[in-house]
Each structure stands twice: as structure tokens, then as C-alpha cells.
Amino acid sequence: MPTVPLQPELPTATAAAARALNDDRRTSWRLLLERNASSVCKCCREVGIRYKAANDIQELNKKLERITPTLLQELRREDQTGQNTVAAPQLNEFITIGRNIANECDNLLGLLLQGNQAGQCLFAIVGAVGVGKTTFARKIYQDTRDKFGNRLWVHVSNDSRYLRVWLGERFLGRGETAEQREVLRGYLNDRNSRLLLVIDNMWEENGWNQFLGTDSPRDFCRRGNTVLVTTRHERVARTMGIACCRHIKRLSEDDGWLLLRTTANLRETEATGNIQDVGRRIVQKCSGLPIAVRTIGYHLRGKTREDEWDNVYSDDFVGTYPEIRNQIDASYMKLSYLLKRCFLYCSLYPEGFVIEKQCIMQQWIAEGFFSEAQSQSQEEKAERCYQGLIDRCLLLPEDEAHGVAGAKMLNLFRSFAIYRSQDENYVSDPRNIGGNFKPWRLSVTNGGRVEDIPDDATSLRSLFLFGSQLSERGLGVIYTKLTSLRALDLRDTQVETISSNLERLRQLRYLNLSNTRIRSLPPSIGNLTMLQFLILKNCQFLESLPRRVGRLKKLRSLDISGTPVLNGIQCELLQLTELSCLQGFIPTISAAQNNGHGWKFEELRPLGNLRSLQMLKLDRASVSGDDLGQLNLQEKLHLRDLELWCSSADPQNRNRESEQVVFEALKPAQRLVSLKIANYCGNRFPSWLSNSHLTVLQRLTLDDCLPSRDLPPLGQMMNLKFLAITASDIIPNGGNNNQLRGEPSRDVAFPLLEQLVLGKMESLEPWSVLRETDLPMLRVFHLGGCQRGLISIPSWLQSCRELTSMKIQHAETLQEIANLPSLKELEVDSASMLQTISNICRLEDLKISNCPHLEAVNGVLLLCSVHIELQTAQLPRWLQQQQQQSFKLRRLEITGTEELLNRCSSPFAQFWSIIQDAADHVYGKRLGDDSIYFSYNKSTGSLYTSQRRIERITAHDLRNNTVPPDNWKAWMLNTLYAILMIASCSLFYLVNF
Numbered sequence: 001m002p003t004v005p006l007q008p009e010l011p012t013a014t015a016a017a018a019r020a021l022n023d024d025r026r027t028s029w030r031l032l033l034e035r036n037a038s039s040v041c042k043c044c045r046e047v048g049i050r051y052k053a054a055n056d057i058q059e060l061n062k063k064l065e066r067i068t069p070t071l072l073q074e075l076r077r078e079d080q081t082g083q084n085t086v087a088a089p090q091l092n093e094f095i096t097i098g099r100n101i102a103n104e105c106d107n108l109l110g111l112l113l114q115g116n117q118a119g120q121c122l123f124a125i126v127g128a129v130g131v132g133k134t135t136f137a138r139k140i141y142q143d144t145r146d147k148f149g150n151r152l153w154v155h156v157s158n159d160s161r162y163l164r165v166w167l168g169e170r171f172l173g174r175g176e177t178a179e180q181r182e183v184l185r186g187y188l189n190d191r192n193s194r195l196l197l198v199i200d201n202m203w204e205e206n207g208w209n210q211f212l213g214t215d216s217p218r219d220f221c222r223r224g225n226t227v228l229v230t231t232r233h234e235r236v237a238r239t240m241g242i243a244c245c246r247h248i249k250r251l252s253e254d255d256g257w258l259l260l261r262t263t264a265n266l267r268e269t270e271a272t273g274n275i276q277d278v279g280r281r282i283v284q285k286c287s288g289l290p291i292a293v294r295t296i297g298y299h300l301r302g303k304t305r306e307d308e309w310d311n312v313y314s315d316d317f318v319g320t321y322p323e324i325r326n327q328i329d330a331s332y333m334k335l336s337y338l339l340k341r342c343f344l345y346c347s348l349y350p351e352g353f354v355i356e357k358q359c360i361m362q363q364w365i366a367e368g369f370f371s372e373a374q375s376q377s378q379e380e381k382a383e384r385c386y387q388g389l390i391d392r393c394l395l396l397p398e399d400e401a402h403g404v405a406g407a408k409m410l411n412l413f414r415s416f417a418i419y420r421s422q423d424e425n426y427v428s429d430p431r432n433i434g435g436n437f438k439p440w441r442l443s444v445t446n447g448g449r450v451e452d453i454p455d456d457a458t459s460l461r462s463l464f465l466f467g468s469q470l471s472e473r474g475l476g477v478i479y480t481k482l483t484s485l486r487a488l489d490l491r492d493t494q495v496e497t498i499s500s501n502l503e504r505l506r507q508l509r510y511l512n513l514s515n516t517r518i519r520s521l522p523p524s525i526g527n528l529t530m531l532q533f534l535i536l537k538n539c540q541f542l543e544s545l546p547r548r549v550g551r552l553k554k555l556r557s558l559d560i561s562g563t564p565v566l567n568g569i570q571c572e573l574l575q576l577t578e579l580s581c582l583q584g585f586i587p588t589i590s591a592a593q594n595n596g597h598g599w600k601f602e603e604l605r606p607l608g609n610l611r612s613l614q615m616l617k618l619d620r621a622s623v624s625g626d627d628l629g630q631l632n633l634q635e636k637l638h639l640r641d642l643e644l645w646c647s648s649a650d651p652q653n654r655n656r657e658s659e660q661v662v663f664e665a666l667k668p669a670q671r672l673v674s675l676k677i678a679n680y681c682g683n684r685f686p687s688w689l690s691n692s693h694l695t696v697l698q699r700l701t702l703d704d705c706l707p708s709r710d711l712p713p714l715g716q717m718m719n720l721k722f723l724a725i726t727a728s729d730i731i732p733n734g735g736n737n738n739q740l741r742g743e744p745s746r747d748v749a750f751p752l753l754e755q756l757v758l759g760k761m762e763s764l765e766p767w768s769v770l771r772e773t774d775l776p777m778l779r780v781f782h783l784g785g786c787q788r789g790l791i792s793i794p795s796w797l798q799s800c801r802e803l804t805s806m807k808i809q810h811a812e813t814l815q816e817i818a819n820l821p822s823l824k825e826l827e828v829d830s831a832s833m834l835q836t837i838s839n840i841c842r843l844e845d846l847k848i849s850n851c852p853h854l855e856a857v858n859g860v861l862l863l864c865s866v867h868i869e870l871q872t873a874q875l876p877r878w879l880q881q882q883q884q885q886s887f888k889l890r891r892l893e894i895t896g897t898e899e900l901l902n903r904c905s906s907p908f909a910q911f912w913s914i915i916q917d918a919a920d921h922v923y924g925k926r927l928g929d930d931s932i933y934f935s936y937n938k939s940t941g942s943l944y945t946s947q948r949r950i951e952r953i954t955a956h957d958l959r960n961n962t963v964p965p966d967n968w969k970a971w972m973l974n975t976l977y978a979i980l981m982i983a984s985c986s987l988f989y990l991v992n993f
Contacts, residue, residue: 103844103862105139108246112140112196112226113147120244121221124237125230127248128393128410129331130291130324133230136248137198140228148226149193154184156201158330188220195225202231203334205239217241232331233392250288250410252865254891254921257283259290263297270304272942278309285317287410295323318415328416331392341369342385343394346409347417348427348443348464354398354406357386358581358612359512362533362557366487366509367461377638379556379580379611433457450474459484467492479504491515491535503527513539514559520544520568526551533557537583544568550575560584561614573603580638581612587621602630612641615666619646619654619681623661633668642668646679651706654681664688674699681706691716691742698722704760713742715749715774723750726759726784741769749774759784770796778803785810792816818859854878863887866919869927870896873903875911879918889919898926898933905934905945 111120125133141153145168153166163180165172172183188195197220208217217227217240231237237245251259260279261271271279286292299321300312318325335343342364349355361382364370370381386407389395395407409417418427426439429448433439441462444450449469453460460482470493478488479501487510495516503524511528514537525531526548533556534549536542542563549558550571558576560566561584569586573579588598598617604610613636621628633639644666646659660682667688668675675689675697685705688694690712699722700714706727714723741749749770750756754777758764764786778800790813797803798819805825808814814831818838827847828834834851839859848854849869857863857878866889868876875894894904901924903910915922915936922936935944 103842104246104248105136105143107842109140109143111244112144112228121226122217122240122242122244123226123228124234124240124242124245125228125248126234126237126245126393127232128250128289128413129232130289130327130412131248131250131393132290133232133248134200135290136246137200137228137230141196141198144196148196150187150190151196151198152184152187153198153200154180156199156203158201158203158334160203188225191223196228197225198228198230200230202229202236203233205236208240235391251283251290251293252288252891253280253283254865256280256286256288256290256293259293260297260300263294264300264303266300266304268937268940272937272940273944274306275304275309276937278306278313282309282313285313285411287412289410289412291327292317292324292412295321316415316419317412318419324412325416325419328413331394332416332420335392338369338381338385339388339392342382343389344417344421344425345369345441346389346395347414347421348425348441348462349409349414350443350445350466351411351414352408353466354408355395357383357405357407358557359535361386362535363462363487363489363510365556366532368486377580377609377611430454430457444468450477453477453481455481458482461485462487462489464489465491465493469493470495472497475499476501483507486510488512498522498525500524506530509533511535515539517541521546521549523548525549528552530554532578535559536563538562540564542566545571547571552576554578557581558583561616567597569598573599574606577606578609579607580609582607582610583612583614585613585615586617587615589620589622600630601628604631604633605635608636609638610636611638613639614643614645616645617647618644618662618666619659619679621658621662623658628662628665631665633666635669637669637671639668639672641674642672643676644678644680645676646681648679648704651681656681656683656706660684660686667693670695672697676701676703677705678703679705685712691718695719700724701726703727711739713739713744715741715770716744718744718751720750720753722755722757723753724755724757724759725761726757740766741771741774747773748776750778752777754778755780755782757782757784758786761786763787763789764794765789767796768794772796772799775800776802780805782807783809783811786813788813790814793818793820848876860887864890865893866891867893868895870894870900871927873897873899875900875904875914880911880914891921891923892919893923893925895925895927901926901933902949905943905949907943 108123108125112123114120125136127133141151144151151168155164157163161177162174163177163184164174165180165183167187173180175183188197221227229237229240229242234245234247257276257280260283266275282296283293286296296312296317300309303309303312315321318328332340332343342360345364345367346355346360349360361379364382364385365378369385370378372378373381386395390397390407394413395409398406398408418425421441424439425441425443426433426437427443427445429446429452430442430444430450431448431452433454435454438457438459440459441464442453442457442460443464443466445466445468447469449471450463450465451471451474458481461484463478463482463485464487466489470490475495475498478485479499483504483506485505485508488505488508489510489512491512491514493516495513495518498513498518498521500522501524502522505528507530508528509530510533511531512533512535514535516539518536518539519541520543523546525534525546529552531552532554534552535557537559538561540563542560543565545560545566545568547570549555550573553575555576556578558579559581563584566586573582585604586598588600601621604613613633633642644663646654659680663677663680663682663686667686670693672694673696675694676699677685677689678701694717696719697717698719700717700720701722701724703724704727714720744751753775756775756778759782761783764783772795774796779802781797781800781803790811792815798821801822803820803822806820806823807827807829808817808831809829811831811834813833815833816836816838817826817828817834818836818840820826820840820843822842823840824842825845826837826840826843828837828851829847829849831851832853834854835856837846837854837857837860841859841861843860843863845865846857846860846863847867850871852872855877864887866879868879870876873896894901904912904915904922904924906912916938920938922938923932924934925931926933931946932944933946934949936942
């Protein structure tokens with residue numbers, strides 16, 4: 001990224017180049033459309049255009065000659081930044097890791113010690129910058145002090161040019177890679193002792209050969225050695241042939257708070273009340289990254305007042321603390337130029353926002369980040385960049401159970417991206433834009449308004465509002481001032497009308513009006529000849545689509561899904577040959593004529609570049625005539641994502657045979673990666689839904705489909721990674737018992753399946769055909785309803801050794817959850833008959849809601865966090881008996897009625913003795929209210945009660961405290977406690993008001 005000396009000239013020159021190029025392209029395109037003009041006039045106009053373009057280019061060349069030397073000097077200096085900094089494994093460093101990471105350390109240590117006996121000798125620790133990978137590896141290194149004959153620690157510098165080497169705890173030296181490789185070989189070739197080799201901070205995919213020569217890691221391990229690698233990129237580990245990768249999670253809020261107050265040298269008596277509240281907010285702002293928490297903790301040493309902590313919290317952590325910035329910068333500088341641009345662009349999204357994959361990819365393309373190439377489309381390049389940010393943990397993927405592929409950006413990474421891109425991007429209220437700053441991209445936040453954008457901000461290329469205020473006057477500002485816009489995102493605003501002045505945005509490539517209140521688009525939209533992406537998703541009031549949309553020949557994406565009253569479809573698709581994404585294709589009711597209610601199937605034929613296609617209301621498609629025969633999806637060789645939807649109308653009034661004919665005709669090409677079929681009522685599933693045809697299918701969703709006896713053998717789909725089935729009778733109760741599993745090759749069903757989502761199931765009995773060897777990669781299981789027959793967790797789930805997350809809802813007959821050896825996260829909601837949770841030895845996080853008969857939680861030695869939601873005024877019996885259990889909770893969160901919380905939140909309340917010993921930290925929240933009602937810290941004995949709780953004590957407890965004849969001492973203590981609470985309340989008001 002260019003630094004301060006280049007800020008005034010480089011963006012200006014680049015913007016001028018872009019404007020010149022776009023003006024030339026746009027005018028040339030207009031000349032091609034003006035076919036009726038005479039050839040002489042056309043030639044005159046073309047000469048004028050070329051003359052103007054030549055002058056523009058000449059001026060640009062002069063500017064580039066002036067700034068190029070400075071640019072090269074700055075880039076050389078920046079490429080060298082941080083390249084020579086290395087970190088030594090200081091084994092006497094204070095180590096504080098979360099309890100979850102400690103458990104992972106123990107698990108990985110066990111695997112390391114088994115070594116070659118278990119067939120595993122290559123291990124990797126993968127995670128984002130600052131998440132604690134080196135700390136994790138250092139603990140392993142220390143704990144194996146007496147387990148290996150020799151231990152080598154190799155730290156790789158950020159540019160991979162230098163190595164630092166330790167033998168045991170003895171430092172052998174630092175040098176260039178080639179020199180240190182010779183030092184290492186002497187130890188690595190020693191066949192007389194078993195060796196543990198730890199390579200910390202591996203960057204390059206060919207790093208092994210670069211550091212250690214041509215011997216492969218597996219050849220090295222055959223001699224009884226073990227290798228442990230830390231890396232920020234999983235692909236590095238996979239390239240080395242490492243199958244056992246441990247992904248490090250961020251610190252929980254409790255572990256982060258413990259690390260912060262320990263690093264800040266805060267005494268336990270000081271770590272209470274408002275100081276604790278501010279500290280926990282600091283941990284959240286640090287995104288749970290230990291490196292950031294420790295850095296802030298060091299700067300908080302000696303600060304014990306709340307205002308001092310508030311001042312630190314209000315700091316820009318990235319801009320204020322170079323220790324944090326440099327750590328993230330090391331990862332950033334290793335990114336390619338394209339990945340850097342894409343990463344910085346993500347910071348335009350609000351904090352905590354789910355960045356939809358499709359949207360961000362389209363915005364990158366609209367900005368011109370990628371050039372078109374014969375070998376790879378712009379969409380493919382954008383997808384590679386998106387996946388690259390995911391692989392490097394710079395974006396965190398969100399749950400795809402609902403079919404929306406997206407990711408979030410950690411708050412700290414977003415702050416860094418904003419800091420890094422401050423010469424081009426602005427994210428805040430536009431009133432605060434400096435007079436000399438002319439941003440390229442603006443994300444309006446903090447209640448800002450478009451009207452406050454400075455008049456000279458004419459170089460804006462992207463404008464994001466994300467639900468901010470937008471008036472008619474604001475739209476007018478966009479039309480008149482911001483004519484250089486390439487991307488305009490107005491989603492979730494209150495826009496109701498779009499005027500014909502939209503045509504002034506001649507360079508617009510991306511227009512997002514999702515979730516707005518518009519009813520129509522102006523015909524002048526057809527003049528936006530550069531428009532590539534038109535997003536009208538979930539426009540509930542959209543009634544028509546103008547004819548001139550069909551003139552947008554550069555359009556790559558059209559999304560009209562979720563538009564229930566759209567009946568005036570006047571545009572044709574025949575000329576939109578660049579379309580790669582079409583969401584919301586609706587077939588016309590009559591194949592004989594286009595009546596404005598949809599399109600003919602034949603209009604899809606010219607769209608050979610389609611990668612994503614969603615078709616709606618297929619149950620109303622006509623099977624008569626030649627129109628259906630004109631559709632041949634097998635010709636769409638680029639098609640990767642396909643969604644086929646029928647209406648959710650009553651199945652009894654549908655023509656099931658007709659639907660089946662339509663779906664048979666929709667046979668896609670074999671390269672399909674993702675398929676969703678919803679509300680289908682045909683007599684049987686289409687014959688092409690099979691492993692023999694969809695050989696590379698990775699995602700399959702069957703939502704509310706009626707066919708029950710012709711489900712294909714899904715277990716034979718060798719590449720399937722995600723499977724979601726939602727409908728009570730999607731799986732037959734009779735017939736061929738092996739229908740679901742089939743006869744897969746290598747005798748393993750669902751060999752790559754990672755996520756399984758089942759909802760509204762009649763029974764899980766048909767799944768009982770699965771064997772213990774099936775589902776070897778299953779990590780996540782969700783059950784969203786099972787009406788009968790499910791008493792306990794089925795054996796085929798208990799044998800899944802990679803299953804770490806389970807969510808069960810509305811399983812009314814379930815009585816027991818047990819024997820899940822790898823499970824770490826369990827959430828149960830509305831299982832009214834559930835009685836026992838037992839023998840889940842690695843369970844760490846438990847969430848229970850609406851399970852009134854749960855009596856026992858046993859065999860959960862590592863359980864550290866529990867969240868229970870209760871509708872009654874009683875604590876569950878298993879929690880009351882927790883003192884008899886072997887697990888020790890770090891955190892207990894109770895969400896319940898106010899009556900229950902009152903029984904837990906004073907030293908003389910009914911359940912106080914339970915609360916005192918239940919967990920290190922206890923939090924109480926009222927149902928429907930996320931604020932803290934009370935909290936208790938076991939280590940300090942401090943009890944925090946909200947203002948509402950204090951008022952309840954003063955208004956209720958004293959009024960009802962009549963002297964009990966058999967317990968007058970307790971009554972007196974309780975009364976004194978209430979008086980103290982009244983006094984503290986009064987003092988609070990005196991001090992603050």
C-alpha cells in the first residue's frame with residue numbers, strides 16, 4: 001500500500017486514468033448503438049473521441065513519470081518492513097492460555113506421544129495471527145521434555161529468509177536458511193534417538209524442502225520422528241501431507257478477562273464491578289486474540305480507576321499500539337496484491353456484519369480488481385480470493401445451515417484494514433471527512449447522511465449505506481454529485497422510488513436495492529450500459545421489471561428472488577449473454593405467449609456463462625408445446641449452483657406428474673457443485689439426482705419435498721460435504737432398508753460429509769442402516785424436529801469420531817444423550833422428555849433450553865461453560881447436585897424468570913448456596929432481556945446486582961420480611977442486607993446525580 005508521501009498524487013492519477021478509460025469505452029459503446037447515424041458523422045465523432053483520449057493519455061503519462069521514482073522507492077521500503085523481525089521461543093515467558101486450548105493441548109500431546117504407533121507423526125496447529133499458535137506449540141514443547149531423545153525448535157522469519165534454532169532449551173543460533181539447514185541436518189540425520197521437530201511460523205507451501213532439503217516429511221517420520229508445525233494457512237499443512245490439523249479458537253470472554261487482569265497485575269479485589277465490565281468489553285474489542293489482550297494488559301498496568309480503563313477502551317487499538325499492528329501487518333504483507341485489495345475492501349462492511357460471499361465477490365469485480373482471462377473468469381478469480389481469505393483466517397465462515405454462504409471479519413482485523421486503507425477508504429460519518437481527503441470508497445455509519453458528503457468528493461467509486469438514513473434529497477445528491485460511482489449499495493434503506501436521474505451514474509457497475517420498498521425501476525436504467533450487477537433481492541413491493549433491463553448487455557448478475565408481487569416482467573433475457581448469476585427465474589404460465597408473468601424457458605438457451613441459477617414457481621410451468629424442450633441445462637457447462645423451487649401451495653391441488661416431467665427436463669451438467677430442491681411434489685425424484693450423474697456434488701438440500709419411496713442412495717455421493725433434508729416424510733419408513741446408504745465404493749457411506757442437517761423428520765429409523773465406519777468426517781449435526789421413535793442418540797452418530805458440534809431441537813421423545821466421545825459443543829432446545837446427558841468426555845460448552853425433566857449430567861469432565869434457559873422458578877435438579885459432580889464450571893449463565901433470578905441473587909436467597917459453588921463466574925439474565933440482572937465472581941466473592949434488582953429488594957423484600965418464628969437470625973441478616981442495598985442505592989444516586 002502506498003504511504004503518506006504518495007497519498008496526494010497517486011489516487012488522483014489512478015482516478016483520472018479510470019475516468020479516461022471509462023469515458024472512451026462508454027462513448028464507443030454508444031456509437032455502436034447509434035446504427036442509424038450516417039457514416040460521415042460517425043467518423044467525425046470517432047476522430048474527436050480519439051483525439052480527446054490521446055490528450056488524456058499524454059497528461060497521464062506526464063503524471064506517472066513524475067511520481068514513478070517515488071512510488072518505486074516507497075514500495076521497496078514497504079516490502080522490507082517487518083521482514084527481519086523474528087520471535088524466539090522464550091520458554092520462561094509467562095504463559096496464560098484458555099481452558100479450551102489447554103484441553104486441546106492435552107489431546108494433541110496424547111497423539112504426539114503415540115506417534116507412529118497410531119500411524120500419525122505429522123501435526124499442525126492452524127489459526128489466525130495472534131490467536132496463540134506459538135503458545136500452544138510451546139506448551140507441547142515443554143511438556144515433552146522427557147518424552148523425546150532430542151527436541152528441536154525452528155522459528156521461521158516472516159520473509160522465510162532466516163531461521164532461529166533451539167536444541168532443547170539451548171539456543172544454537174540465527175542465520176540464513178541455507179546456513180541453518182546444514183546445522184539442522186546434523187541433528188535430523190541422527191538415527192539413535194527419537195526426535196520432536198517443531199517448526200514455528202511456517203509460511204511457504206514448499207517450506208519443508210526449502211528448510212530441510214529433499215527428504216519428504218513422511219520419510220523423515222519413518223525413522224520414528226515427529227513433526228509439529230504452526231501456520232496461519234491450512235494449505236501449507238496439507239501440502240506437507242499433514243492430516244491432523246488443530247484449529248485454534250479465539251479466547252472465550254472469561255479466559256480473555258482472566259488473561260487481561262493477570263497481565264494488568266490487577267488484584268482480585270479490584271477486578272470487580274465496572275472495571276470488570278470495561279475489561280470484558282476490551283476483550284471483545286480484541287476479538288479474543290491473546291496477543292492483543294496481553295498488549296492492552298501491559299498498557300493497563302498501574303491503572304486501577306474506571307475512567308483510565310475507559311480511556312484505553314476508547315483507543316484505536318491498531319493505531320495506538322504498534323505491537324498489535326505489527327503482528328497483523330506481518331500476515332498482511334505476505335498476501336498477494338489482489339488479496340490485499342480484497343481484504344481491505346471487506347472493512348467497508350459494518351462491525352459484526354455477515355459478508356455474503358456472492359455480494360462481496362460482485363463488488364470486487366465491479367471495482368475492477370480482476371481482469372478477464374481465457375483460462376479463468378472474473379468470478380473464478382474472485383472466488384479464489386474469497387477462499388484465500390478464509391484459508392488464512394482473515395475471514396471467519398458463518399454457519400451455512402440456512403443456505404447463505406458468508407463470513408465475518410474480526411473486529412481487530414477490521415480496525416487494521418480501516419487503518420491500512422485510510423488513504424482510500426472512509427468508514428464513519430461523512431461530516432468528519434477532512435478537507436484535503438478525497439476518498440474512493442465511503443461506508444456511511446454512526447447516523448451519517450448522504451447530504452453531508454463534501455461537495456468535492458467526486459472521486460467516490462463505492463458508496464455503502466447499510467440501512468443508514470436516505471431521503472429523497474440524499475438520492476438527489478447521489479445522482480448529481482457522485483457520478484463516478486461504480487458500486488452503490490442501498491440495501492436495507494427506506495428507499496421507495498428511484499428516479500430517472502439514476503442514468504447519470506454512467507460508470508455504475510453494481511446496484512444493490514435489496515430489502516427496500518421500491519415498486520418499480522425507471523426505464524432510464526437501460527442507459528446504464530456499464531451495469532454488471534443488479535440486486536433486487538427481497539424487495540417485497542416490487543411489481544414490475546422494465547423492458548429496458550434487457551438492454552444491459554454487460555449484466556453479469558440479476559437477482560429478483562423474494563419478490564412475491566412481481567408480475568410485470570417486461571424485459572427479455574436473450575441479449576444478456578454475460579449473465580453468470582440469475583436468481584429468481586420464473587417460468588411463464590403459458591408457453592404460447594409471454595404475458596409478463598415470467599419468461600419462456602427458451603430465453604435461457606443463450607446464457608452459456610451461467611454459474612448460478614435459481615428457478616422459482618416451477619409447479620406452474622407448462623409442459624405442453626416445445627418450450628420445455630428448448631431448455632437444455634446440460635449445455636451450461638459453467639453451471640455450479642442450481643436451486644429448483646416450487647410454490648408452497650397445498651400439494652393436494654398440484655399436478656404431481658406435470659412437476660415430475662418439468663424436473664426431469666431440468667437435468668444439469670455433471671459439474672454441478674451445489675443443488676437445492678424445495679417444495680417439490682412429483683411422484684419421484686428426477687432420475688439425474690444420482691451419484692452416477694452428479695459426480696462432483698458437494699452440497700445438497702432437499703427442503704419440504706414429498707417423494708418418499710424413491711430417494712436416491714445419497715451415501716454413494718463420494719464428494720458430498722453438506723446435506724440438509726427438511727420434511728417429515730422425506731425418508732421412507734418401509735421399503736428397501738438400505739435405500740439411503742446404497743452400496744458405496746470402498747464400503748464407506750458419506751466419506752466426505754462434514755455437516756448433516758435434518759429437520760421435521762417423522763423418524764430417524766431409516767438412518768439406522770448406517771454403519772460405524774460411515775460418516776468418518778462428520779463434524780456438525782443439527783436435528784430440527786423428530787416426531788417419534790428417537791429415545792437416545794443412534795449408534796451411527798456415536799461412532800462419528802470427528803463430531804464436535806451437535807444441536808437438537810423439538811425432539812419430544814428423546815430421553816438420553818450419551819456416548820459421544822468427540823463432542824465439544826451441545827445445544828438442546830425443547831426436548832421435554834430428556835432426562836440424562838452422560839459420558840461425553842470432551843464436552844466443553846452446554847446450552848439447555850426448555851428441558852424441564854433433565855435430572856442428570858454425568859461423565860462430562862471437561863465441561864466449563866453452561867447456559868440454561870428456564871421458564872420456572874426452580875433451578876434444575878442436576879445443577880443443584882453439581883457439587884457431587886466431577887466437572888468444575890468456569891461460566892454459568894442462567895436466563896430465567898425474575899422470580900427465579902431473585903432466588904439466586906442475594907446471600908440469603910433460596911439457591912445462594914448453589915450459586916456460590918456452581919462456577920467461577922455466574923451471570924443471571926431475564927427472559928427476553930440480554931442485560932445482566934446479577935453476576936457473581938467466586939474468586940473474589942463479589943456480587944453485582946443491577947439497579948432493577950436493587951429496586952426489587954427495596955420494594956419487595958422489606959415489605960414481605962415478617963419475622964419467621966423458626967429462623968429469626970436469618971431474617972435479621974436478610975433485613976440488614978436489604979438495608980445495606982438501600983444505602984448503596986442512595987449513595988449511588990448521591991454520587992452520580
